[in-house]
Amino acid sequence: MAFTSAASGQKIASVTLITGEGRKCKERKISVTEAQGKFLFYLPFPTEPHQDTSTILEKAGIENTCIPEILDILELLEKNKVIEIKNR
Numbered sequence: 001m002a003f004t005s006a007a008s009g010q011k012i013a014s015v016t017l018i019t020g021e022g023r024k025c026k027e028r029k030i031s032v033t034e035a036q037g038k039f040l041f042y043l044p045f046p047t048e049p050h051q052d053t054s055t056i057l058e059k060a061g062i063e064n065t066c067i068p069e070i071l072d073i074l075e076l077l078e079k080n081k082v083i084e085i086k087n088r
Contacts, residue, residue, distance in 0.1 A: 001082050003040060011037035015073075017080050035066035036073040043083070050086055 006013040017028045032040065038060040044051050053070070062070070077083045 001080070005041075006037060010041050012040040013037060015040070015077070015082075017082070019080075030076070032073060033066075033069050035060075035062050035069055038062055039070050040073065 001018060002016045003012045004014045004016065005011075011034070012032060014032060015030045017030065019026050019028070039056055039062060042056045042060045044056075053074075057064075057067075057070070074083065074085060078085050
């Protein structure tokens, strides 16, 4: 898995998911929306303490109207075992 930063600043432009190993490795590049990119930029690193979604939304300056698209990318990342969502 890899995040590609946007040239314009504090956001992620795309996420690349890599599955399989060796010659059976598959790569899937996912372009993200502006709100998703800002949100992903502020996700804590695995070595940092867990933060709830509302805290990350606030840090990223994302309005509540964007929550459905944020939930979409979080679901995709959790399904692919990139992140772990706590307190469901």
